[in-house]
Amino acid sequence: MNGHEGTAPGDLGSCLEDDPGPEPGAVTIVVPTFNESANIRELLRRVTDSVPAALPCEVVFVDDSTDDTPQVITEAAQDCPFPVMLIHRERPVGGLGGAVVEGIKAATSPWVVVMDGDLQHPPALVPELVAAGERSRATLVVASRYIEGGSRAGLAGGYRIAVSRLSTWLTKGLFPRGLRGISDPMSGFFAIRRTAVTADALKPLGYKILLELAVRCRPPGVTEVPFVFQDRYAGESKSTAREGLRFLRHLLALRTSSRLARMIAFGLIGLTGFLPNLLALHGLTTAGMHYLPAEIVANQAGVAWNFLLIELLLFRDRRGHRHWADRTARFALIANADLVLRIPLIALLVGQWHMAVLPATALALVTTFVLRFAGTEALIYLPARDRTGRGGRTGRGLPGRGRTGSAGRTGSAGRTGHDSRDGHATTTTTGTDGTTGTENTTGAEGIAPTEDAPHPHGTSRPAQHGRQ
Numbered sequence: 001m002n003g004h005e006g007t008a009p010g011d012l013g014s015c016l017e018d019d020p021g022p023e024p025g026a027v028t029i030v031v032p033t034f035n036e037s038a039n040i041r042e043l044l045r046r047v048t049d050s051v052p053a054a055l056p057c058e059v060v061f062v063d064d065s066t067d068d069t070p071q072v073i074t075e076a077a078q079d080c081p082f083p084v085m086l087i088h089r090e091r092p093v094g095g096l097g098g099a100v101v102e103g104i105k106a107a108t109s110p111w112v113v114v115m116d117g118d119l120q121h122p123p124a125l126v127p128e129l130v131a132a133g134e135r136s137r138a139t140l141v142v143a144s145r146y147i148e149g150g151s152r153a154g155l156a157g158g159y160r161i162a163v164s165r166l167s168t169w170l171t172k173g174l175f176p177r178g179l180r181g182i183s184d185p186m187s188g189f190f191a192i193r194r195t196a197v198t199a200d201a202l203k204p205l206g207y208k209i210l211l212e213l214a215v216r217c218r219p220p221g222v223t224e225v226p227f228v229f230q231d232r233y234a235g236e237s238k239s240t241a242r243e244g245l246r247f248l249r250h251l252l253a254l255r256t257s258s259r260l261a262r263m264i265a266f267g268l269i270g271l272t273g274f275l276p277n278l279l280a281l282h283g284l285t286t287a288g289m290h291y292l293p294a295e296i297v298a299n300q301a302g303v304a305w306n307f308l309l310i311e312l313l314l315f316r317d318r319r320g321h322r323h324w325a326d327r328t329a330r331f332a333l334i335a336n337a338d339l340v341l342r343i344p345l346i347a348l349l350v351g352q353w354h355m356a357v358l359p360a361t362a363l364a365l366v367t368t369f370v371l372r373f374a375g376t377e378a379l380i381y382l383p384a385r386d387r388t389g390r391g392g393r394t395g396r397g398l399p400g401r402g403r404t405g406s407a408g409r410t411g412s413a414g415r416t417g418h419d420s421r422d423g424h425a426t427t428t429t430t431g432t433d434g435t436t437g438t439e440n441t442t443g444a445e446g447i448a449p450t451e452d453a454p455h456p457h458g459t460s461r462p463a464q465h466g467r468q
Contacts, residue, residue, distance in 0.1 A: 026056040027111040027130050027191070029123075030103030032096045033061055036117040037069040038234035041076045046123040048081060055127050058083040060106050061117075062099035064092035095246065096188075097204025097212055105199050113191045114209065119233035121189040125225065129191035132225050139219035141191040142210065144184035149226030167247065171211055174255055178215040181222040185211050189227065192219060203317060205250040207243060215254050252313055259377075262314060266373045269309045277302035303335040310376070318381040327380050334375045338368045 029047065033040075044059070051057050061073050063086060070088050077084035087102055094101065100114050111130050115121040125143055133141040145152040146168070152161060164186055171185045179185050190210050196219045204212050213219070256262045281298035285291055307328065311319065319327065342364050349360035 026109040027051075027058075027113055027126065028103075028107035028109040028194075029057060029059045029113045029115065029126060030100055030107065031059060031061050031115060031117045032099035032103065033063045033065060033069055033073075033117040034092075034096070035065045035067045035069060036235060037065070037067055037072040039118050040069065040072045042233055043117060043119055043123065044076050044080055044084070046119070047126070050122075050124040051082075051126055055130060056082075056109075057126075058085065058107075058109065060085045060087065060103045062087045062089065062103045062106075064089050064099060094204040095243075096207040097202075097209040097250075100209040101199055101202050101204055104194065104197050107194055110194055111191055112194050112197070113189075115189050118235060120230045122227065122230055125189070125227050126191075128225055132223055133191055133193070136221070136223045138221040138223040139193050139196045140214070140222045142182055142184060142187055142222065142224045143189035143227040144182075144187060144224045145227065145229050146183040147224055147226050150184075151228040153228055153230075163244070171208075171251065174251060175211075175215050178218060179211075181224075182210075182214060183224060185214065196220075203253065205246055205253060205317075208247055208250060211250070211254070216257070249313075249316065253317065256314060262377070263370075263373050265314055266310070266376070267369060269306055269314065270369070272309065273302035273306040276305040299336070299339065300332070303332055306335070307331045315377075315381040321382070322380065330380045331376065334372055334379065338372050341371070342368050 031043070040061075047057070047059060059080070059082065061084070063070055063073065065088075070086060073084070073086045077086070085106060087106060089099065089102065092098065103114075104112050111133065113126050113129055115123070115126075121143065129141045129143060132138070144150050152164065168184065168186050172179050172182075175185075186208060187210055188207065192213065196217060197213065198217055201216050202212055203216075214222075252265075256265045277298050280301035281291075281294055284294035284297060289297075310331075311327070322330075345364040345367065346357075346360050349355045349363060350357060353360075355363070
């Protein structure tokens with residue numbers, strides 16, 4: 001299911017309140033932040049003004065900041081008529097994409113809207129994204145700059161526009177099936193049904209989380225809504241050359257996620273090893289070394305080159321469970337065993353099976369290549385298991401105020417959307433010591449919030465939807 005949808009801004013309220021179609025689902029707005037303190041109050045104000053009472057919402061900030069952004073969120077949450085959760089991460093694992101995954105895990109609503117914290121993504125479009133998904137029964141709704149009615153006006157300068165278009169062209173060329181129906185895979189503004197996300201399957205790297213979700217989760221129904229990319233409200237862009245390199249590594253990781261793709265990449269990297277091998281052989285023989293020992297030594301230059309490229313490009317995310325010296329020794333052993341195995345295999349094929357030398361050599365090369373790839377993946381780069389579990393968080397409650405009431409429906413977790421608490425919000429901190437704690441504080445009116453069930457990720461649960 002693919003399509004483009006649009007709703008006039010003046011019709012948002014009637015679309016959600018008077019439309020006889022499917023009832024709009026509650027929404028969790030996930031906002032990853034890094035030093036965005038100057039934008040927080042305006043963002044929450046616009047969300048308050050834009051999201052109608054017919055659409056119960058909560059906001060989850062996942063913060064990697066080194067400035068006072070967490071404190072600003074804590075203070076601004078007191079004036080919000082909806083629940084606000086703050087997850088502060090001590091280590092920004094996975095970058096912005098990793099922050100979004102943490103937010104999706106913490107979400108309690110059927111719909112999750114992901115948007116940036118710099119107001120280049122207009123909060124006024126949140127109800128339209130959800131309404132478009134409900135009307136079309138889509139799983140993923142993308143806010144696109146590249147369909148009729150959309151614009152990339154907020155991109156600063158021709159350089160960023162060119163990079164954005166080139167990145168879009170590159171990703172759509174690499175993933176034609178995974179990105180079918182998505183005109184703007186670089187968009188960071190989208191809505192997705194929480195049930196469509198398999199968080200444990202995601203391996204985000206950098207800021208293009210929509211690409212990660214679309215390729216790995218393959219949501220079955222996609223529609224698009226046009227939007228105008230706005231100017232940044234305050235602060236500076238976080239787009240850097242380093243982020244660009246992370247994006248390229250992310251593309252490579254996604255493209256080589258299947259074993260066949262990894263084997264092809266492994267072979268291409270192996271081919272590049274001929275160059276350092278031949279250069280080393282030329283240098284050694286020119287220096288007077290006999291060609292036989294020179295062949296052996298030169299082969300190690302090719303092995304070292306291949307190892308470095310495989311470490312950096314192919315198995316970068318699988319290096320954590322073995323020491324680098326262990327990986328180096330194992331790779332060298334497997335690569336040199338290839339030579340030891342290939343000669344007897346050629347002799348067997350020629351002497352016993354009476355094959356011609358060239359076909360026998362080709363078959364031996366293919367056989368040892370497959371064995372070398374299988375051995376490298378199985379004996380060196382077995383996927384590391386998560387040994388940290390889901391702990392490592394501490395939490396405290398944020399005081400606040402807000403409207404109370406019932407959403408009049410049952411949430412996706414099987415609970416009703418009613419909550420008698422006023423503006424209860426939650427702060428959690430992802431720590432590194434493996435400890436977990438939860439604390440609730442009283443609201444601004446001095447009324448202690450009632451105790452709720454613990455959040456499934458080891459934090460206190462945010463207040464449920466309180467709009468009416």
